[in-house]
Amino acid sequence: MSDTVLQLRDIEKHYAGPSGKVGAVAGVSLSLSPRDFVAVQGPSGCGKSTLLLASGGLLAPDSGTVSVAGKDLYAMPTDERARFRAARIGFVFQQFHLIPYLDVLDNVLAPTMALPMADGRRKALGLIERFGLGHRLHHVPAALSTGERQRAALARALLHDPPLLLADEPTGNLDEANGDAVLAHLAEFAKAGGAVLLVTHDPKAARHATRTILMMDGRSLPDEVRQTPPREIRPSHM
Amino acid sequence: MTIWRLILREISHRTIGFALGLLSVSIAVASLAGAMTLLRAHDIRTEEIVAAKEAETKREMDKMEDDYRKIMKNLGFNVLILPKDQNLADLYADDFASRYMPEAYVDRLAKSDIVTIQHLLPSLQQKARWPEQGERTVIVIGTRGEVPYAQRTPKSPILDPVEPGTVVLGYELHRGANVKPGDTVAFMGRRLKVAKCHGERGNKDDITAWISLREAQEIFNRPGQINGILALECVCAADSLDKIRAEIAGILPDTQVIEFSSQVIARAEARRRAAETAYAAIESEKQQRARLRAARERFAAMLVPVALVGCMAWIGLSTFGNVRDRRAEIGVLRALGVRSAQILAVFLGKAALIGVAGGVVGYAAGFAAGATWGEGGPASALFQPPLLAASVVLAPLLALVAAWIPALLASQQDPATVLREE
Ligand SMILES: Nc1ncnc2c1ncn2[C@@H]1O[C@H](COP(=O)(O)OP(=O)(O)OP(=O)(O)O)[C@@H](O)[C@H]1O
Ligand SMILES: [Mg+2]
Numbered sequence: 026m027s028d029t030v031l032q033l034r035d036i037e038k039h040y041a042g043p044s045g046k047v048g049a050v051a052g053v054s055l056s057l058s059p060r061d062f063v064a065v066q067g068p069s070g071c072g073k074s075t076l077l078l079a080s081g082g083l084l085a086p087d088s089g090t091v092s093v094a095g096k097d098l099y100a101m102p103t104d105e106r107a108r109f110r111a112a113r114i115g116f117v118f119q120q121f122h123l124i125p126y127l128d129v130l131d132n133v134l135a136p137t138m139a140l141p142m143a144d145g146r147r148k149a150l151g152l153i154e155r156f157g158l159g160h161r162l163h164h165v166p167a168a169l170s171t172g173e174r175q176r177a178a179l180a181r182a183l184l185h186d187p188p189l190l191l192a193d194e195p196t197g198n199l200d201e202a203n204g205d206a207v208l209a210h211l212a213e214f215a216k217a218g219g220a221v222l223l224v225t226h227d228p229k230a231a232r233h234a235t236r237t238i239l240m241m242d243g244r245s246l247p248d249e250v251r252q253t254p255p256r257e258i259r260p261s262h263m
Numbered sequence: 264m265t266i267w268r269l270i271l272r273e274i275s276h277r278t279i280g281f282a283l284g285l286l287s288v289s290i291a292v293a294s295l296a297g298a299m300t301l302l303r304a305h306d307i308r309t310e311e312i313v314a315a316k317e318a319e320t321k322r323e324m325d326k327m328e329d330d331y332r333k334i335m336k337n338l339g340f341n342v343l344i345l346p347k348d349q350n351l352a353d354l355y356a357d358d359f360a361s362r363y364m365p366e367a368y369v370d371r372l373a374k375s376d377i378v379t380i381q382h383l384l385p386s387l388q389q390k391a392r393w394p395e396q397g398e399r400t401v402i403v404i405g406t407r408g409e410v411p412y413a414q415r416t417p418k419s420p421i422l423d424p425v426e427p428g429t430v431v432l433g434y435e436l437h438r439g440a441n442v443k444p445g446d447t448v449a450f451m452g453r454r455l456k457v458a459k460c461h462g463e464r465g466n467k468d469d470i471t472a473w474i475s476l477r478e479a480q481e482i483f484n485r486p487g488q489i490n491g492i493l494a495l496e497c498v499c500a501a502d503s504l505d506k507i508r509a510e511i512a513g514i515l516p517d518t519q520v521i522e523f524s525s526q527v528i529a530r531a532e533a534r535r536r537a538a539e540t541a542y543a544a545i546e547s548e549k550q551q552r553a554r555l556r557a558a559r560e561r562f563a564a565m566l567v568p569v570a571l572v573g574c575m576a577w578i579g580l581s582t583f584g585n586v587r588d589r590r591a592e593i594g595v596l597r598a599l600g601v602r603s604a605q606i607l608a609v610f611l612g613k614a615a616l617i618g619v620a621g622g623v624v625g626y627a628a629g630f631a632a633g634a635t636w637g638e639g640g641p642a643s644a645l646f647q648p649p650l651l652a653a654s655v656v657l658a659p660l661l662a663l664v665a666a667w668i669p670a671l672l673a674s675q676q677d678p679a680t681v682l683r684e685e
Contacts, residue, residue: 074683083598084679104602111600118682122595126276127269134264139600145264181599193682 029095030188030220031057031080036089038075038243049075050086051243057222059188062215064223064230067240073224074193076240080222081114081191082106093189111139115182117207119194121174123166123181129153130162133180140185152180156210172203179210190214192223196230208233266605270612277585281617284581288621288662291567291574292654293629298563299650300633305559307640309552316548320541327537342380342507344368344492347517358402358467359388360490366476368515369492374413375514380494380507383410387479387489393472395449396440402471403451405479405489424475429458431473437461450474451482571661578617578665582610586673590681597678607674614666618659626654 033055039046050072057063065073078084079091082098091098093113098106123132133149142148153159156176166174175195182190192211196204204227212233215221223230231237239246274281345354346362354360369385387405392398408424425431430450432442437460442448446457455474463469480486508520586593593606634645 078679078683081598083682104604107597107600107602109600110598116595116598118595120591122591122598122682124269124592124595126272131264131268131272135269135596136599137264138266138269138596138605139602 028058029056030059030061030093031055031222032090032092033076033080034090034092036076036079036086036091038072038079038084038086048072048243050079052089053240053243053245054089055238055245057189057220059218059220060215060235062212062221062223062233062235064225064234064237065240066225066228066231066237069226071240072243073240077191077193077222077224080189081116082110108140111136112185113187113189115185115187115190117175117178117182117190117192117195119197121166121171121178121198123174123177125166128163128165129158129169129177132166132177133184135181136184142185145184149180149184152183153177156180170203171198172200172206175199175203175207176210179207183214188219190219190221192221192225194225194227195223196225196227205229266608266612270609270616273609274613274616280581280585281613284578284614284617284662285621285624287574287577288617288658289625289628291570291661292622292625292658293632294563294570295567296626296629296650296654297632298559298567298629299647300630300645301637302556302559302563303645303647304633304637304640305552305556307644308638309549309556311639312552313545313549316541316545320538320545323541324538342494342504342511342520342522344372344494344511344515344518344520346490347519349490349519351521357390359390363387363485363488363490364515364517366480366487366489368518369410369489372492372511372514373410377510377514380511382494383412384408384493385410385476385489386491386493387476387483387485388491389479389483391451391483393436394451396436399439400470401436402467403479403482404471404473405476405482406473407476425458425473427475427477428456429474430455431459431461432457433461433471434463434469436470436472453478453482574621575661575665578614578662579669582614582666582669583672585613586610586669586676589673590676593673593676594678594681597676598682603674606676607670610666610670610673611663614662614670615659618662619655621662622654622656622658625658626651629654 033053036050036053037048038050039048041047053072053076055063065076067073075084079086080093082091082093085099090100093109096109098109101109124135127135130146130149130153133153134145136142137145150159150162153162156179158173158177158180161169161173161177166177169177175198179195190211195207195211199207208223208227208230211221211223215235223234345360346364349360349362366385369383372380372383385407389403391401391403393401406425430448432440432448437443437457440448442457442460444457444460447454448457450472455478461468474482476489480488504520504522511518511520596606596609597603630646634642637645
């Protein structure tokens with residue numbers, strides 16, 4: 026099991042709502058190995074983002090454990106967890122979350138604030154080139170197209186060569202072509218030995234994924250249901 | 264990429280926010296530095312005013328002192344030694360003393376080592392009738408001239424004695440008797456040779472006849488007695504008549520001393536008064552300046568805290584706004600592994616930078632204002648390095664305190680909340 030990149034065991038998470046507890050995740054277990062590209066799908070509010078943030082060490086579950094590369098994230102002190110996150114986990118978000126006043130290069134280098142890196146600049150330039158942003162080095166996010174923004178965010182997530190990449194609806198704000206490109210990059214990352222946990226509404230994401238997990242009301246659905254195409258289990262209001 | 268670079272990039276991105284923060288700190292520091300510089304200018308001006316007044320007073324005093332010395336030299340200082348029981352009112356009414364003392368007194372003084380007086384002129388004075396001249400009134404002064412001091416080298420006497428058998432006559436007398444020097448005149452049953460006839464003086468000297476003391480004592484039947492010793496040209500400070508009195512009293516306990524050259528005393532008194540007035544003027548100027556300073560201090564004591572509190576409120580509120588605007592950024596920085604202490608540093612660092620810059624700009628502005636609108640003094644004297652140091656240290660400290668709570672809230676913000684919200 027030392028090969029396992031991400032291990033979730035019986036994760037439960039409730040939020041305090043105005044009228045009592047709101048269950049977000051109700052007992053999810055999951056294991057990702059290198060080269061795994063797992064897509065989590067499910068209706069809005071089923072707890073996908075909650076699961077992803079818990080996996081990234083940003084949201085402590087009420088019960089259950091989260092291990093990344095064999096280390097129990099929530100057993101670590103906060104600052105150690107932050108450093109660990111910087112080194113081992115990359116994040117990509119639907120809203121890109123680039124820092125608005127930094128140019129592309131500085132945005133990609135932002136993780137070095139958490140974890141300094143000797144050859145950070147060279148590495149960043151390489152990633153930027155790889156994601157086709159070489160001509161956009163000193164542009165701020167506002168000057169970029171959405172696709173370019175998400176590729177810059179991807180470059181940032183990969184700066185420290187993390188074994189695990191967490192992506193929450195990375196294609197949600199992109200057109201089809203850009204969305205496909207991002208999914209292709211994620212798949213490429215997985216093929217190169219990384220593990221990807223992708224939260225998405227996008228049915229096409231499943232085509233890139235090695236595995237798809239369907240969530241409903243905070244639970245991952247049993248295997249039989251998983252084999253059903255996602256479109257058919259969507260709630261009527263979607 | 265470092266925290267500092269992040270701070271600087273953010274500042275250059277949100278220039279207006281930074282400029283407003285800088286402005287608020289600058290205003291607060293400028294009000295402090297300006298007030299302090301104005302007070303310093305005030306103090307320098309006060310010193311100048313007082314120094315000028317003092318120098319002027321001293322110049323006047325010196326001049327007066329000089330005048331006084333000259334007067335002393337020319338005039339001396341004259342005292343009259345009288346028997347102790349002489350009623351001064353009678354003396355002034357009758358022009359001569361009605362009490363007597365031994366002639367030996369003058370010899371006692373002459374033999375003493377008294378230094379405050381010189382030129383001793385013993386006399387016996389009496390107002391009398393001159394029977395040989397139709398009973399006309401005459402002031403008879405019996406004198407033996409100046410009695411030399413035993414212990415001093417003899418100087419030329421200021422008054423020659425009148426030889427026995429001779430008389431010196433005042434203007435009215437020799438005119439009335441129609442005599443001239445060398446004539447012989449009948450005087451109270453004696454025949455005296457006229458030694459000298461004075462010109463008209465317009466005072467009682469014109470009816471005075473000077474004869475030898477011995478003869479006067481015989482005429483008035485006062486053997487060995489006198490009723491006054493004139494001491495002329497006493498060389499001493501005019502305001503120490505008491506010293507003269509004490510010295511004479513030590514030698515002649517039975518006497519009293521009166522001063523009769525009031526011009527010197529008047530000068531000395533005037534000088535003392537002038538000095539008093541001048542010093543009172545300086546004192547009142549000082550007090551007036553002190554009151555003005557207190558008023559200015561009170562104004563500064565109100566303005567400066569208001570400016571400081573306003574500045575801190577502004578820094579605090581604008582940092583709150585900045586934290587709110589950057590919630591997503593804080594969340595993503597945390598997701599990238601940035602620690603909460605670093606987030607704190609991002610906001611405190613910015614506040615400190617605003618503080619340092621505001622401290623420098625504010626001091627410069629306050630100094631310029633103080634130097635321009637202050638009461639003067641050279642810029643080098645108005646420049647206060649400790650104040651500059653305090654501005655550059657205190658301004659960031661205040662900004663840090665003001666930004667502390669919002670920065671702390673930023674560092675404790677839950678990244679999950681903002682990252683899930685979309
Ligand atoms: N802070 C909160 N307080 C109360 N309830 C919350 C809170 N955050 C999330 N929830 C609830 O938890 C559940 C799971 O939320 P989550 O954001 O994980 O869903 P999701 O699957 O990511 O939805 P979406 O597809 O719309 O992004 C939802 O029902 C949501 O309303
Ligand atoms: Mg979500």
